Amino acid sequence: MVKIYSISVLLAPPSSACTVLSNASDLSQFSFYQKGSVAEFMSFFARTVAERTPQGQRQSVQENNYTAHVYNRGGAESLAAVIITDQEYPVRPAFSLLTKILDEFTAKVPQSSFGNPSSISFPEIQVYVTKYQDPTQADTIMRVQQELDETKIVLHKTIESVLERGEKLENLVDRSNALSAQSKMFYKTAKKQNDCCVVM
Amino acid sequence: MPVQDRTNEFMSCVDSIISRSSIPSKRDAKQRLLQNGKSNTKSEFSRMASGIGKEINSTNIKLGKLSQLAKRKTLFDDRPVEISELTFIIKQDLASLNKQIATLQAYIKQRKASGSKSEDGKQVDEHNKNVVTLLQSKLADTSMAFQEVLEVRTQNMKESKDRTEQFMYTASTAASQPSTNSVLFNSRGDPMGDGSPSRYDSKRSKNGDMLALNLEAAEEGSGSQNGGAFMQMQMIEQQDSYIQSRSTAIESIESTIAELGQIFMQLANMVAEQGETVQRIDADSHDIAANVSGAQRELLKYYASISSNRWLMLKIFGVLIVCFLVFILVS
Numbered sequence: 001m002v003k004i005y006s007i008s009v010l011l012a013p014p015s016s017a018c019t020v021l022s023n024a025s026d027l028s029q030f031s032f033y034q035k036g037s038v039a040e041f042m043s044f045f046a047r048t049v050a051e052r053t054p055q056g057q058r059q060s061v062q063e064n065n066y067t068a069h070v071y072n073r074g075g076a077e078s079l080a081a082v083i084i085t086d087q088e089y090p091v092r093p094a095f096s097l098l099t100k101i102l103d104e105f106t107a108k109v110p111q112s113s114f115g116n117p118s119s120i121s122f123p124e125i126q127v128y129v130t131k132y133q134d135p136t137q138a139d140t141i142m143r144v145q146q147e148l149d150e151t152k153i154v155l156h157k158t159i160e161s162v163l164e165r166g167e168k169l170e171n172l173v174d175r176s177n178a179l180s181a182q183s184k185m186f187y188k189t190a191k192k193q194n195d196c197c198v199v200m
Numbered sequence: 201m202p203v204q205d206r207t208n209e210f211m212s213c214v215d216s217i218i219s220r221s222s223i224p225s226k227r228d229a230k231q232r233l234l235q236n237g238k239s240n241t242k243s244e245f246s247r248m249a250s251g252i253g254k255e256i257n258s259t260n261i262k263l264g265k266l267s268q269l270a271k272r273k274t275l276f277d278d279r280p281v282e283i284s285e286l287t288f289i290i291k292q293d294l295a296s297l298n299k300q301i302a303t304l305q306a307y308i309k310q311r312k313a314s315g316s317k318s319e320d321g322k323q324v325d326e327h328n329k330n331v332v333t334l335l336q337s338k339l340a341d342t343s344m345a346f347q348e349v350l351e352v353r354t355q356n357m358k359e360s361k362d363r364t365e366q367f368m369y370t371a372s373t374a375a376s377q378p379s380t381n382s383v384l385f386n387s388r389g390d391p392m393g394d395g396s397p398s399r400y401d402s403k404r405s406k407n408g409d410m411l412a413l414n415l416e417a418a419e420e421g422s423g424s425q426n427g428g429a430f431m432q433m434q435m436i437e438q439q440d441s442y443i444q445s446r447s448t449a450i451e452s453i454e455s456t457i458a459e460l461g462q463i464f465m466q467l468a469n470m471v472a473e474q475g476e477t478v479q480r481i482d483a484d485s486h487d488i489a490a491n492v493s494g495a496q497r498e499l500l501k502y503y504a505s506i507s508s509n510r511w512l513m514l515k516i517f518g519v520l521i522v523c524f525l526v527f528i529l530v531s
């Protein structure tokens with residue numbers, strides 16, 4: 001089942017070590033005692049993967065049943081974003097999510113506070129974690145595709161009902177034809193009654 | 201067509217009109233005053249206008265040369281430097297012409313604002329305005345022709361690039377293709393902008409670089425260059441996979457929408473057919489109503505005739521009983 005475990009934004013200068021600038025995670029399915037170690041593992045994973053990705057590149061790394069998608073945007077601020085999900089999370093929306101997060105981050109957080117990670121407040125990252133747990137709703141392209149598929153199903157049903165309507169209309173036509181013939185006979189017989197037995 | 205000076209004709213017309221009609225001498229004096237006063241300013245205006253016209257002429261000639269150069273479709277004899285220079289010069293000329301026409305217009309407005317005599321002044325203003333409009337339309341034609349020439353040029357360059365690709369296709373052409381496409385699109389959208397000559401230069405230099413690389417690779421067969429090109433190709437492939445997956449997703453959306461369109465058309469067809477069926481049913485039901493009402497009328501008539509016929513029936517039966525009685529009495 002598709003799930004995001006954590007999203008992090010890192011400062012990834014090309015040669016030296018990475019530092020985590022902002023992090024948000026959803027570890028609700030781990031037991032209370034496991035959460036600490038899992039969180040540590042996630043940050044270590046994110047940092048390692050971001051260090052090993054060259055600038056301007058996207059990569060996906062798999063480890064047991066965790067998959068990390070990393071996008072090292074480089075640029076002037078040498079930022080990178082990592083998202084750690086389970087294996088079923090679709091790849092493309094993950095990368096578009098990373099791009100979106102990086103754009104918002106560069107828009108909101110000034111570059112001067114990159115040296116002081118604890119002072120950075122970027123609460124939207126947690127919003128993203130919760131929102132994108134269901135990628136089909138959050139990612140635009142997937143949502144459009146889903147709505148189109150639903151519309152197609154509705155249209156198929158509509159066409160079936162229109163076919164049934166066609167059958168019933170055929171039925172009605174035949175019956176009205178028969179009724180018309182019968183009423184014609186009725187009229188002729190009634191007319192004949194008047195003409196046939198003229199009694200003086 | 202430069203502005204012609206037809207003052208002499210005008211003078212002769214005025215003289216002939218004066219000689220034809222009897223106009224008081226005050227008008228003569230007024231007219232002569234006007235002519236004297238106007239001669240300086242009019243000649244200044246006409247000087248400016250004729251200057252602009254001559255420049256437009258020369259720009260048109262340059263444009264003709266540029267279009268000739270651009271039309272050449274040879275593969276190797278291209279003269280990019282000349283073409284870019286000429287393009288730049290023509291662009292500058294067009295900009296300066298624009299400014300000159302703008303100053304001319306301002307000059308006219310200023311003249312109008314500083315007050316002119318009522319009737320003749322108005323005519324002069326109108327004439328000036330017409331001349332300026334004429335110059336502006338000529339400038340517009342020239343710039344349209346310039347734009348067309350630039351488009352022809354980009355088309356020819358694209359064709360020549362395709363032809364070189366056919367002969368010498370390497371990874372470097374694939375690698376540099378997206379960038380040249382974007383440059384092409386940019387320059388196509390903005391041929392009169394300030395950036396176009398530099399963009400053309402860069403594109404043409406890229407073309408030159410590509411050709412040079414291809415020739416070198418073909419001659420030497422060096423591995424490192426091709427290796428470098430392959431590395432670049434790989435990186436771009438990795439970048440491309442995300443982009444490609446996006447494009448495939450969007451294409452699938454597009455095809456879904458097309459399918460939906462088809463389904464709607466089918467639906468419309470079916471409903472139209474069924475509409476026809478409904479019309480038949482409607483006609484039939486009208487017939488039924490008419491028939492049934494007619495039959496009811498007949499029955500009513502029959503009933504009326506039956507009920508009114510009793511008296512006649514009684515008389516007939518009475519006659520029959522009398523005959524019957526007579527028959528029995530006789531036998």
